[in-house]
Amino acid sequence: MAHAPEPDPAASDLGEERPKWDNKAQYFLSCIGFAVGLGNIWRFPYLCQTYGGGAFLIPYLIALVFEGIPIFHVELAIGQRLRKGSVGVWTAISPYLSGVGLGCVTLSLLISLYYNAIVAWVLWYLLNSFQHPLPWSSCPPDLNRTGFVEECQGSSAVSYFWYRQTLNIAADINDSGSIQWWLLLCLAASWAVVYMCIIRGIETTGKVIYFTALFPYLVLTIFVIRGLTLPGATQGLIYLFTPKMHILQNPQVWLDAATQIFFSLSLAFGGHIAFASYNSPRNDCQKDAVVIALVNSMTSLYASIAVFSVLGFKATNDHEHCLDRAAPQGESGPPSRNILSLINEFDFPEQSISRDDYLAVLMHLNATWPKRVAQLPLKVCRLEDFLDKSASGPGLAFIVFTEAVLHMPGAPAWAVLFFGMLFTLGLSTMFGGMEAVITPMLDVGVLPRWVPKEALTGLVCLACFLFATCFTLQSGNYWLEIFDNVAASLNLLILAFLEVVGVAYVYGMKRFCDDIAWMTGRRPSPYWRLTWRVVSPLLLLTIFVAYITLLSQKPLSYRAWNPKYELFPARQEKLYPGWCSPPACCCPCCPCCGSRGSRFAQLLTRRRMWRDRDARPDTNTS
Amino acid sequence: MLWLLFFLMTAIHAELCQPGAANAFKVRLSIRTALGNKAYTWDTSEEYLFKAMVAFSMRKVPNREATEISHVLLCNVTQRVSFWFVVTDPSKNHTLPAVEVQTAIRMNKNRINGAFFLNDQTLEFLKIPSTLAPPMDPSVPIWIIIFGVIFCIVIVAITLLILSGIWQRRRKNKEPSEVDDAEDKCENMNTIENGIPCDPLDMKGGHINDAFMTEDERLTPL
Numbered sequence: 001m002a003h004a005p006e007p008d009p010a011a012s013d014l015g016e017e018r019p020k021w022d023n024k025a026q027y028f029l030s031c032i033g034f035a036v037g038l039g040n041i042w043r044f045p046y047l048c049q050t051y052g053g054g055a056f057l058i059p060y061l062i063a064l065v066f067e068g069i070p071i072f073h074v075e076l077a078i079g080q081r082l083r084k085g086s087v088g089v090w091t092a093i094s095p096y097l098s099g100v101g102l103g104c105v106t107l108s109l110l111i112s113l114y115y116n117a118i119v120a121w122v123l124w125y126l127l128n129s130f131q132h133p134l135p136w137s138s139c140p141p142d143l144n145r146t147g148f149v150e151e152c153q154g155s156s157a158v159s160y161f162w163y164r165q166t167l168n169i170a171a172d173i174n175d176s177g178s179i180q181w182w183l184l185l186c187l188a189a190s191w192a193v194v195y196m197c198i199i200r201g202i203e204t205t206g207k208v209i210y211f212t213a214l215f216p217y218l219v220l221t222i223f224v225i226r227g228l229t230l231p232g233a234t235q236g237l238i239y240l241f242t243p244k245m246h247i248l249q250n251p252q253v254w255l256d257a258a259t260q261i262f263f264s265l266s267l268a269f270g271g272h273i274a275f276a277s278y279n280s281p282r283n284d285c286q287k288d289a290v291v292i293a294l295v296n297s298m299t300s301l302y303a304s305i306a307v308f309s310v311l312g313f314k315a316t317n318d319h320e321h322c323l324d325r326a327a328p329q330g331e332s333g334p335p336s337r338n339i340l341s342l343i344n345e346f347d348f349p350e351q352s353i354s355r356d357d358y359l360a361v362l363m364h365l366n367a368t369w370p371k372r373v374a375q376l377p378l379k380v381c382r383l384e385d386f387l388d389k390s391a392s393g394p395g396l397a398f399i400v401f402t403e404a405v406l407h408m409p410g411a412p413a414w415a416v417l418f419f420g421m422l423f424t425l426g427l428s429t430m431f432g433g434m435e436a437v438i439t440p441m442l443d444v445g446v447l448p449r450w451v452p453k454e455a456l457t458g459l460v461c462l463a464c465f466l467f468a469t470c471f472t473l474q475s476g477n478y479w480l481e482i483f484d485n486v487a488a489s490l491n492l493l494i495l496a497f498l499e500v501v502g503v504a505y506v507y508g509m510k511r512f513c514d515d516i517a518w519m520t521g522r523r524p525s526p527y528w529r530l531t532w533r534v535v536s537p538l539l540l541l542t543i544f545v546a547y548i549t550l551l552s553q554k555p556l557s558y559r560a561w562n563p564k565y566e567l568f569p570a571r572q573e574k575l576y577p578g579w580c581s582p583p584a585c586c587c588p589c590c591p592c593c594g595s596r597g598s599r600f601a602q603l604l605t606r607r608r609m610w611r612d613r614d615a616r617p618d619t620n621t622s
Numbered sequence: 623m624l625w626l627l628f629f630l631m632t633a634i635h636a637e638l639c640q641p642g643a644a645n646a647f648k649v650r651l652s653i654r655t656a657l658g659n660k661a662y663t664w665d666t667s668e669e670y671l672f673k674a675m676v677a678f679s680m681r682k683v684p685n686r687e688a689t690e691i692s693h694v695l696l697c698n699v700t701q702r703v704s705f706w707f708v709v710t711d712p713s714k715n716h717t718l719p720a721v722e723v724q725t726a727i728r729m730n731k732n733r734i735n736g737a738f739f740l741n742d743q744t745l746e747f748l749k750i751p752s753t754l755a756p757p758m759d760p761s762v763p764i765w766i767i768i769f770g771v772i773f774c775i776v777i778v779a780i781t782l783l784i785l786s787g788i789w790q791r792r793r794k795n796k797e798p799s800e801v802d803d804a805e806d807k808c809e810n811m812n813t814i815e816n817g818i819p820c821d822p823l824d825m826k827g828g829h830i831n832d833a834f835m836t837e838d839e840r841l842t843p844l
Binding site for chain 1: 652653654655700703704752757764765768772773776777779780783
């Protein structure tokens with residue numbers, strides 16, 4: 001029975017035992033924390049709602065079963081068996097595949113860079129939530145104090161707070177502008193917190209993870225309970241979950257479901273490999289993979305209940321404002337006022353038109369005074385239009401949800417809870433991302449052994465912080481978007497494909513099944529073998545090709561916030577600079593293909609082995 | 623003659639105060655919105671109070687200290703409640719410039735609001751923008767305070783962790799010398815076989831076979 005080349009103990013451990021998790025719970029929570037991230041809150045509910053509600057769960061579950069869980073199992077299994085980070089694991093499988101490991105590390109580093117910038121934004125909002133009234137509840141007055149700032153008046157107080165007072169965003173990506181000092185401070189604080197938590201690897205992460213992984217669930221529960229008791233919550237939920245089966249005919253739905261499950265589980269980062277490498281070798285990684293993947297999906301569903309009950313409340317609120325009266329000038333809320341417009345124009349007594357009478361009165365007035373009625377800024381107020389105005393990504397958290405929170409009694413408390421939850425979610429994902437970078441560095445021995453681990457993590461965090469300052473520029477948000485939408489996704493798909501193919505074909509299915517049998521006590525069933533060999537690689541290839549096709553169909557564009565745009569507050573569509581094309585965005589994957597990369601990794605590993613052998617006069621022969 | 627004068631006066635007044643007339647302003651009150659059940663009805667007495675407040679505001683303007691209540695004219699009162707008003711000069715032939723009236727009202731808006739238990743949203747002078755309250759800017763923004771607290775805690779925690787790491791490493795470096803002592807002690811510990819400590823067997827009644835006695839062995843390297 002051919003086993004993997006037994007990792008040479010002298011090479012794998014740093015002269016000391018490999019760190020271990022204190023207990024299974026820490027490992028479990030770390031993996032869950034890494035998988036459950038901001039995307040579960042602000043991407044899945046949006047996808048669910050856009051793609052026909054309950055019907056979206058079908059492609060989602062299919063993708064989970066045929067793509068998510070198998071690849072996840074592969075990562076946990078090889079990490080646990082070969083007991084190394086991603087570079088070490090791929091070097092052990094085949095020296096030609098060590099580029100995959102380097103690609104994983106590079107990509108994790110890049111993603112951690114911009115992910116922590118998002119966490120810094122969340123921290124900024126969290127710090128600003130400790131006041132009443134909340135700073136995004138009203139527009140600041142202009143210099144004369146006769147009205148509100150024009151940009152705020154034209155859009156809304158929450159948008160103004162996000163685009164102007166937080167990001168101070170430039171109108172164009174080429175306009176770098178200056179570094180925003182408040183964002184820089186928040187970025188420094190985020191990196192300091194991340195450093196504090198990963199300073200000694202899993203020893204410190206394992207203690208912090210109890211809080212960062214469990215706190216979001218507590219807050220979600222509070223929001224679900226509060227959300228369900230808000231008026232209009234049921235409308236939001238019904239709208240979310242009503243299945244529209246005809247949408248399944250659109251191939252875009254399947255593509256988005258597959259990509260969502262892929263990114264939601266944080267696959268191909270190397271983080272799960274790193275976490276699993278600290279496990280005891282005889283741990284049931286198969287059960288872990290299934291359970292963690294299911295927990296991740298359940299969390300997404302749970303979060304969408306919370307999010308959509310709150311959004312339903314907001315939509316109902318906006319609908320009522322639209323109908324009868326305006327929010328006072330400059331405050332959040334739609335500026336149009338139907339009933340009040342009628343009353344003011346025709347000088348009817350106050351509150352003489354109820355919402356039920358509105359349509360009848362409007363028709364009567366339109367018949368008698370059509371010209372005067374036509375002049376009025378009357379909006380058609382349909383609840384569906386407000387429910388449709390959902391958003392995904394930062395737009396959901398920083399604009400839509402912040403506005404919804406304003407209308408809830410005790411707004412600062414809800415804001416603190418919400419942004420606290422987002423902060424801990426982002427943190428726990430950062431732990432996985434950083435561990436994916438640091439574990440291979442420790443294994444390969446980038447720094448000499450006498451340099452303590454704290455120094456290595458400190459240097460990495462400091463370097464990341466310095467590079468990430470580019471996201472605090474005025475155009476930072478545009479760069480972040482392209483990183484997130486294109487660069488990260490494409491490269492992760494390539495790496496995941498190479499991972500599955502590497503294990504199934506290069507490492508050998510038989511060898512892999514033997515290893516799993518040794519670790520878990522039972523051989524993988526045909527379902528696993530089939531998905532690893534055929535289904536998952538095919539799915540990944542299809543997704544990758546579809547993604548590239550969609551991206552190449554039109555030049556990459558971004559939506560800029562330009563106060564001087566004619567259709568302001570609509571965002572202006574602009575093109576990215578010419579060199580920003582999908583091939584350029586695949587740059588981080590170059591190490592995969594570069595043989596130089598793999599040679600370099602080989603040299604490093606061999607050098608460590610020699611160094612370790614020389615350092616110990618009485619070598620263990622057992 | 624007197625009747626003619628009277629009609630002339632009313633006619634002039636009517637001309638001076640008209641919707642859309644020069645220097646005329648429209649006022650809109652939303653009493654029921656502001657006060658709900660405690661809303662008062664708008665009658666001539668309230669109009670008198672309004673005229674008094676406008677006259678009061680005008681008297682604060684230099685050169686207009688002689689403004690009387692009778693100089694303020696109201697017209698077109700609707701059920702909404704909304705009406706138009708103008709302020710005339712002492713001769714009652716001309717209306718005062720809009721700019722002056724505007725400045726006067728803006729300066730005293732708070733008093734006028736207070737007299738009617740209303741605010742800037744419920745007592746609107748169309749075309750007279752109200753001065754907004756200055757933003758409540760504390761000298762140190764709250765977020766900086768909280769940021770400072772959190773950052774200090776994090777820095778202290780990091781320092782403690784680094785120091786404890788250094789201390790642990792120093793302790794481990796001292797340990798190799800201690801480990802040898804411990805192993806010697808193990809040797810001297812009583813070995814127990816089948817529940818009977820072996821040492822007493824040597825002492826009590828057992829014979830020590832010199833042929834098998836070897837020198838004290840140090841722990842063999844594994």
